[in-house]
Structure formats: structure tokens, C-alpha cells
Amino acid sequence: MSELEEKPKDRETPDAQENAAPGLAERAKQAAEILVGKTTPEERKRAFVILFMCLLAVGMGQTLVFAVLPPITRKLGMGEFETTMIYSLSALLWVMTSAFWGRRSDVMGRKPVILIGLLGFAVSTTLFAFAVLFGLWGMVPLAFLFPLLMGTRAIFGTFGSGTMPAAQAYVADRTTRAERASGVAGIGAAFGIGTVVGPGVAAAFSEIHILAPFFAVAVLAFLSALMIWFLLPERTAPKSSVAEKRAGVKLNLMSPNVLPWVVVGVLLSLCQSTTMQLAAFYFMDVLHLEAEAATQAISIGLLVMALSTIMAQIGLIQRFNLSVQFLLRWGAVTMILASAMLVIANSLGVLVIGMGLAGLAFGLLRPGLQAGGALSVSPKEQGAIAGIIGSTAATGHVIHPFVGIPLYHWHHFAPFIMCGVLMVIILGFAVFHPLMKDLDQRADDFEDEEEGIGYH
Template identity: 25%
Template sequence: MNPASNPATPTLDLRPLLLVNMACTMSMMAFVALIGPIARLLNMPTWQAGAAVTVAGVVWVLLARPWGRAADRLGRRRVLLLGCAGFTLAYWALCLFIDGALRWLPGATLAFVGLMLTRGLIGAFYAAIPVGGNALVADHVAPQQRARAMASLGAANAVGLVLGPAVAALLAHHSLSMPFYVMSLLPAAAFVVLLFTFKPQPLPHRHAPSPVRLGDPRLRRPLLVAFTAMLSVTVSQITVGFFALDRLQLASADAAQAAGIALTTVGVALILSQVVLRQLEWPPQKMIRVGASVSALGFAAGALAATAPALWACFFVAAAGMGFVFPAFSALAANAMEASEQGATAGSVSAAQGMGAVIGPLAGTLVYAVDPRLPFLAVAALLLVVGLWPSHADQHR
């Protein structure tokens, strides 16, 4: 039996999924962009601010596979609606807590507990969104077209990655609370659109869902690539600001600006590369090989950057390669599995990404302490090994 050999369903409308992905990513990134000044005002130590960011990733890892099993039992649309509604309510709670904390300035411990709880809830419901979206694509898009469809979802995330910090910084001139109030409207609007415009999509298979083990041999390569890709991105995100301070010898304000521009170029490169990808018919394995090699080149060159523009150019190249890798591992996993396993498979891939997002910041800062260039060089070497490692099974159908 050919895995996941479902006929293509041309009536599948991806636009509501694109909106949900963009809205939730924008909201998540707004918090990341503002946590520094908020933590300073609330007298929170740096590690507490970092923990408040990381907790969403930890919960994402823990709940991605349960959401995948739920998507198999309840259907993709219902899981997407539950995830978007829960994300909206959790974000409103975060918004109200931050506004109250900035008004009344509670102790650092109380602020830390409140941020951990609300961010944990956000991560719990956000985990359902990539799982439901990827499973839906695997259900209703032919294997040859899955990478292109998943690239569209990746481009929507990249738009949110770019716009979230930019809008948050613009609105923060009025107050640190205003960005959260504005951003809280986005997932609510996305939920309404999803509810009224996204028609129920019956599962193309009638048999009972099948469980999927994390150690399933068919998933080893896509899960390893998913973990490595997210690890690489988060390592670069956490170290770029320090690199601008220590290697480029920039003042604090200039280093912050250089890091912000570098991360903006990442979002732009992800958008452009995934738009280009939609015009290609490359199989997932080729996308991983080419994308990982290009990204490794960008990171390795970034370690040698001596000026801010050079660093921005290197980050652009690295992110352009990543734009090929991210949709490829999702398509590779979907193509390797049976139709009854797609929800659990999407949950496993999402969990691998989440694990990379959790380990990346810690590993990046530890390695950076040895040498500022080492995180970029280590990521480049890891991408080359994982991307070029020969596959024994032809999984790009």
C-alpha cells in the first residue's frame, strides 16, 4: 500500500489556516519582543523572563502528540477551532495580567508566576494549530503537492514573525500594554473566520486512527530534521544580540538594532524562499539537502561576519535555506505514513520542533560562553550532517 495515497482535494481552502497561523504567530512574537522591558519594570531577573518565554515551548512539546491523537478522533476542524479559541482566551488572560501588573507593580515572584501560567496556557492551545493544519494538508493534498501547501503555511508564519515584533514596537511607544490589547484581537478574528468560512473536511479514510510511536523507523529522518531545524533557528535567535555586542563591538542600543534587523531579514527570507518553493516541484529529500546546505553556508559565514550588514546578509542566506527545510520535513513525514496515522504524525513532528525550540536557547548560550562564533559554526556543521546524511528509503513519493 502506498502511504498516505489520498487523492488530492482541490476544494480545500487554505486561506483560513493561513490567517490563523499568521495571527497566532504575530501574537506570540509580540510577547517575545516586549518581555525585556516588561521584566525590567517588574524587577524580574533575566532568567525569569527567559523562563516565561520558554514555558510555552515546553508545554507545546508535551501536548503536541495528544493534540495529534485528538485530531484523529475529533477531526481536524474541531481541533483547530479548540486550539484557536483556547489561544484567544489565554492571550486575553495574559493581556489583562500584564496590564494589571504594570499598573500595580506586584512583587517579582507574583509577576513570574502569572506570566508562567498564562504563557503555559498559550503554549498548550497553540500546539493544536500546526498539528491540525499539517494533518489537514496531509489528508487532502496529494503527496507531490504537500510541500508546496506546507510552504504556504510556513510563509504565513514568517509574515507573523516579521510583523509581530514590528507592530509591537510601534504600539509600545504609547504603552507596553497597548500591543497586547491590539494583538489579542487577531486570534479572536481568526477564530471567527475559521468558524464561519472553513467548512468541515471529512477524513478521507474510514478506518480507525492508528497510533504512532516516536521511535517509528519511518519517522526518524523527518523528526531529526525537524528538531535540528528548530534548534538552529532558536540558537541563532538567542545569540545574535550577544554576538553584535561582543564580536561586532557595538554599543547596547546599536547591538539591539542590529539584532532586530537580522531577525527581520530572517522573516523576509523565509517568506521569499517559501514563495519561490511554491513554483518548484522538488521532492522533500532534495529540498532538505539543498536547504540545509544553503543554511549551513549562511551560518558558517555569519560566524566570520565583522560588520552588521555582513551579519544581516548571512542571516538572510541562512533563513532562505531554512525556508526549504521547514515544509520539507513535514511533507516527508506525511508521505511516509499511512492515511490513518496523519494526525499522530503531525503531532510527533510538532513535538520534535518544540523540543528544538526548548533546547536551542539553552544550548546556544552554553556554547556561546566558550566562543561567540561557536554557536553558528556548530549549527552549520549539524545542518550539513543532518541534511546530507544519505537516506536508505526513498520517502519522497
């Protein structure tokens, strides 16, 4: 009888069985997803190459207007203010929506958000080109053309901002901590290269037709969307989707592991937009050139800048797997030297060297910023941090008209002195801020988050 009395003590109560079942079911479901959805190293490598090509196109689309739009708006009868407003509205919307799309990729999945961004970019660029074409043909009055151009470009700022943070989070999902800096930096390299070479590519295509750059990049964006749809593997929802829905996880801008990256991102964006938007004017004023000669001179400067960026992001970062600390510190030092060269420049050679150093600096700093942010948060927050950092990339284009332009009017080299000061601040963050100076150590101290690496 005593044995019979002891058996019920060993059995689980119905309530205990009911509580245990969901845990077992959840673990079984996760195991099944990993077995079914796991991607091979070859698939991941192919996916990263596809993302690189797509982000190259998006980066070009963001900045090609700098080379093509000013002469177009002159033909259409618009002034500098209207042209600047077209830039600024798109950049402002990019700032406002990038973080949103990053968070949505944590719930919807990376691939859908990447597609939304690419299709929004392609549609925006196509409609913008047709609007300009109709304006050149005289089919649309100027009073309606200006808001039409702003509206079509606004589509890019609203939806195109989703591609970069979702792509960065896609890579972060599939890399360990040891690999993440290099992986995220490689993806960031594509967008950075695109933003730098965009004006040069646009200038080359405009020799065919003034609108050829827009149609060419739009076609490239549509092709990129098709590649994402058919070739990019993503077989399960992100790991963070369930956790975020249950816990309501939201990354706070003021969090200690987020705010430093936001500050560095804004300072870097202001310096980069100031350098790129004022370069043509600065070449003209320093060298006392007319418009046609200035175009040739600035083309040389932009080409050297683009080649330096490519060398940094593909030749150096990918080949030597440079750390976040190296990227931030030496990127800032290089930009300080570039600013000094531009301030003292009195010849084409010195100006070109300054632009080359600037391209090298931006090629190191932007991937360092993106990789550092990715390493500073948990796996379930990768989409959110990518969106936040992505939003800072456009802040410089919003702030520049109110800071860079007045400084340039005060003295032509004043904006580049400002860039040097901004880089000193970034260098100070990289050397002294606890989050950044200990980042490499933290990456070594923590084990890689292997669970789920390689699937989705």
C-alpha cells in the same frame, strides 16, 4: 426435484447475509458522505488561504515575546532567569501536547482542534497582557506576578499547539501525494513566516504601547477563530477516525518512517532558536554597540531574515513546487553558508547577509520537514505525524538555554559553529538516509490516495 434441491445451494445462509449486510451498509454510508460532504476546488482554495492567515498569527504569537518581554520584565524587576523560564515552560508544554492534539484531530476532526488551538492562543495572549498591565500598575506583587505570567503563557503552550498539526493534517487530507509536498509546505510557510516576523512586528507595535503587540495579536487570533468557525468547510469526520477506533493505530516515535524526521526536526529547531535568541547579543558584541544602536542594527538583520523566509516559502516553494529533496538539501547547504558568514562577521553588512541566508535556509527546511513527514505515513496518520513534527519545533527553545548559552559564554561564535555542524548532519540525512533519499521516488511509485480527497 433435482432443480428444487439445487436452489438452496445458491441462496445465502442467514449468517452469510448478516455478515454481508454491515459491509454493504458501510459502503453505502461512505458513498453518501462523499456525495453530501464533498468540497469544491474553490472551497479548498479558500480554506487554505484562511488556514494560512490563522497560522501566521499563531507563529507570531510564539515568538513576539522575544522582542517585547525582556524590556517589560526589566521594568517589573525580573531577571534573565525568570524571563527565560517563561519562554521555556511554554515551549516544554508545546513539545508535550502537540502530538496529543495531532492524534485527537484524527478522531475529533481537524476543525474542532484548530479552533481549540486558536481560542487557547487568544485567551492566553489576552490574559498575559492584562497580567503585565496590572503588574506595571503595581496592582499585583512581583511574587504573584511571575507565576501568573507563567500560568497564562502555559495556556498557549498547552492548547495553542493544536492548531498547527490539525491544520497541516487538514491540508494533507485534501491533497494527493503529488500535491501534498507543496500543500503542506504552503501551510508550514505561514507558521514559519509568523515565527520569523513576530519579533519585528512586536517591535513596531511597541512604539504605540509596550503591550500593544499582545492585544493586536490576540484580536487577530479571535478573528481567525471566527473565520475558521464560519468559513472553513469540514462536513464529515476524518477518514482515519473509524479505522483508528477499531484498530487502535498509534504512530510510534521509534518507527523507521518517523524517527528520522524527529531527529531532523530537533536539530533544526535547536539551530533556529539559537540563531534567533542570540542574534541581538551577537550584534552587540561583534559591533560593540550600545543598547539603542544595537536595537536598530538587529532590527535590520531580523527584517532581512524575515524577507528571505517569505521569499523562500512563498516566492520559491509555491511558484516552482520544489520537492522535499530540494528543500532539505539546499536548505541545509544554505544554512551552512549562513553559519560561516556569522562566524567570520566583523561588520554590519556581513552580519545582515548571514541573517538573510539563515532566513532563506529556515524557509526551505521547515516546509521540507513537514512535507516529508506527511509523505512518509499513510492518510490515516496525517494528524499524528503533524503533531509529532510540531512538537519538535519547540524543542530548541527548551534545549537552547543548556547548550547555546554555555557555548556563547565560552566563545561568541561557538553557537554558530554548532549550527553549521547540525546542518551537516541534516544534509547527511537528506543525502544518505534511505527514507529521505528515496522519498521523491516513493512519491512517484505509489498511486495518489484519491479516495476521499476533497471531502470532510
